Amino acid sequence: MTLKKTTTRLLAALMTVIVLLSGGIMQVMAEDNAAEFPPKKTIAVIIQNTDDAVMSMVKKLLDSAAEALNVELLYKTGDLDGGAQIQAVENVIAAGVDGIMIWPLADTIVPKIQQMCGDAKIPFVHMFRGILDEDIAALTKQNPYFLGYTTENEADASVKLTEILAANGNQNVCLVYFPPGDSTGVIRYNTITETLAKEGINVLSECVLSYTSRPQTQVIDATNNFLATYPEMDSIFLLVGITGLLDGVRSVVESEDVLGKVNVVSFDHPATGIEEMFASGAFIGMASGGYVDPLFSFIILYNYLQGTPLSDEPIELFMDYVIVTSYDEAVSFAKYYNSDFLVYTQEEIKMMTKYYNPDFTLEDLQQIVLDYSIQDVISRFE
């Protein structure tokens, strides 16, 4: 009993000292910080991962921009459900970031995110995702701390890829996709199925991948099952292109007894192996190159943080995918969209900021986004 009393008192005293000490440290730090020149900006990047072939290019591009503009990036990855993402936003706000870039999992969590950022007075932008839900979009756009988003012309790319199939004479397609829980997935799925119907292409079957198991093995089994149960199938449409998915399909459709019978179109594949894929003739279309999207969101946010926002209203940027339809285009894509090459130099990135280029306007940024294409990249680097 004596020991218990003693330890309880000691613990209570220790806790009190620590809290006071930490409070004191914080006070000293605040005073020290106030005396310095305004600190470099810290931006949190809440993104699914930075490891796979495409996301590592995103990270490389953002790191290059951050280095050029004296920004510290705090990456928060691995949050794959709504609760985890909200927790991530809370924690980065607590970490004292100046701004947040987020790839939201779904529209349903955006109201909470905008409320938290609004309460904390932290500006935020979306990357890779717009807001499809009209009510949520209206609510979020009212928030002065919502600076806007960059997203891709999903509908346009979906139509183009479907038209490639139609032009190639494909009649019977099987679809492969992850459950379309967000705006990108929904737009792709809806546009593709509508356009397929319009072009008279039959959808024989749909393989909805599960996150609970390795997608590569799922897609290989699915492709083999398609071939076995739908002998009339002449094409496969991959609505997502995470690393390994297209390779899995490729391993089946380029095999000896299948080559020439099935064509493939896909979204989002990285450059690795793309030339070989188009060389075999199985692959006839790909929409990719969207990895620069976060850079444009970063530019929106950075300009705001420097006190020179590009607009008083939320900015909505829609960029085109790079569409690859032939071996030659695949060669160019592989040359400029690999992990060793950045499609915008640090100098070009600096010129996208009012800090280094006071004449830079929103229209200039919109023009850069509009011009973005593989021809644009080639013209700037050759």
Added chain:
Amino acid sequence: MRITKVILKKTAMAAVIPTGLFILFMFLAPARINLSVVTLLLQQAIVPAIIAWGLCFVLQCGLWDFSVGAVVVLSGIIGGNLAMMWGLGIVGIIALCALLGLILGTITGTIFVLLRIPSMVVTVGMLLIMESLSTVVFQGRGAVVPDEYLVLGDFPVNVIIGACVFAFAYYLYNFRKFGYHVRAIGNKPQVAKSSGININHVRLLCFSTAGLFAGIYASVTLGISGVSNSISNMASMGVMFCAMICVLIGRTIDGSVNLIVGVYVGSVTLQILKLGILTTGLPGTFEYVIISFLLLLFLACKTRQDFIRKVFSMLKAVFARKAGEQGR
């Protein structure tokens, strides 16, 4: 004659679950599912059975191994990248991945034996650590192998590998002391210990075996798709779940069929399910719903075989009585 009868009876028992399921899907999607897909299903079932054969040693010993999926990912990434760096051929990649799987499994087993804490805890902890490592090693890029390695996924290479692994697992489980000890410990650990079996040694070997088979599985799946991605958020647990189902289905019929054969039957059953779900238009996410439901059903049937026998004998008696009445 008698031996033929026994073999036929065992084959029939082995085939009853997958055949029943196949007939059901033939009925639901007659235009799509027919006998021509049987060869595909039998072939598809080989690779998932590899990891299930390894896991069955652990499960039969009364232990859990949630980390087996993470072993697959990590051994595939490290083995694949090292094989590329060192210019190893196909045999080299299999050997390297298998060795890495063996090492990782042995580490897990050693931690289990040394720390003397539940296997569930050890393997969950190892799963978290190994998944993290997979996102760190080789800058988290995973492994990508060139086209010449993709032959591992083609017929007949995949069948040959599967057959070799099956033979090894069968031999290990049925003809070695190790397999006997695994079964003894799984049945009654205290009795096994009292009879002089070194429980810790056997259990460590179970984890090593599971790791070895996981490594082989990693090399074959790397050879099928050419890519092995890093993984996080416990996503590798799905691999363990599917392997566990194969083992549990195998256990359901192990009264009539050897467990190692039963595990393959379980894998065939799973492939039939996946094909059936695809052709009936259900989403892939629903796969786990149906698999889980069926698994609970199998478990219920297995544990209450006495109840099921009682029901069957009651039904038999009712039919016999009715036949007798009609006869009169």
Added chain:
Amino acid sequence: MKQTQHEGVANQTPVSGFFRKNSRYLAKLIPFLGLIAVFTFFALATGGRSVSMYNLRLVLLQAVIIMTGGIGLTFVISHGSMDLSLGGVLSLSAVFGALAGEYSPALTIPVCILTGVVFGFLTAGMHVLLRIPAILISFTVMFFGRGLAGTIVAKKSIRLPFVFYSLDTPLFYFAVFAVLFILAYIVFEYTKIGKYNRAIGSNITAAVMSGIKVGRYKIFAFLISGTLIGICGFLSLLRTGGVTSAASGFEFDVMISLVLGGISLTGGTSVKLRSVIIGGLILSMMGNGLVLLSVESAYVQAIKGLIFLATVAISYQRKRGEIIS
């Protein structure tokens, strides 16, 4: 010559004697010391940022759902079982609750809780009646729940009825948890449900011999766990405004938090509800603190795994001659 106990005692140093005399109490102190250690570490490493009022409130808020799930899991662990279905059932509760809320917001909470209860009953029923290990059933139910929730979420946008948005305040979460914890404490410490479950966990044979209906009380424990997971489903819906995908790893987070809180995984009389709060706070502080320190997410998972292993290794009560599975 064999030492007598008297000679052994006489050979003790004051320090070793102190530790031997108070070893049980000192073992109980470890989770508290762990909490202080984590608190201190992050307080110093983040320059005091982790102990700002805003951040401390955040840590408590982020711990609420894990702690609520932990209360239920404590009941299950107390009788020696394990429930891995928490995440799957939580997702399903949230999905079904939100779907019911589309017909009438008044149905949201009851449906969330009912879903949890139904699955708790299913797990318990199969465990008790069919004698299947609870861990196996619950593992399967986890995938069932995730699969079904994932399927529904893919087809339909699952949103919280708007009328509940005003409840999304820290005060509400703290109040709900406080009420639940107090009720659970009363049930766990002062009613037959709690006492008998711990008795079953201590020695099931003795429990049976003394007339305890083991099956009935195990079912009670799972029903309590299911009810609390249903409530977690509603809280999760409230926090996120909807369901985006099936929660993965929730059950292991709850388990890890309880282990960090000093719970005995073998169950028995040493199981205490205080593990819920201590462990929940430690886990939440770690998750929050590692972000404040800009530690890469990849390492966060590994740190979690290492600390989990280390904590169980230190605190697990091993009996001589016991064969651990």
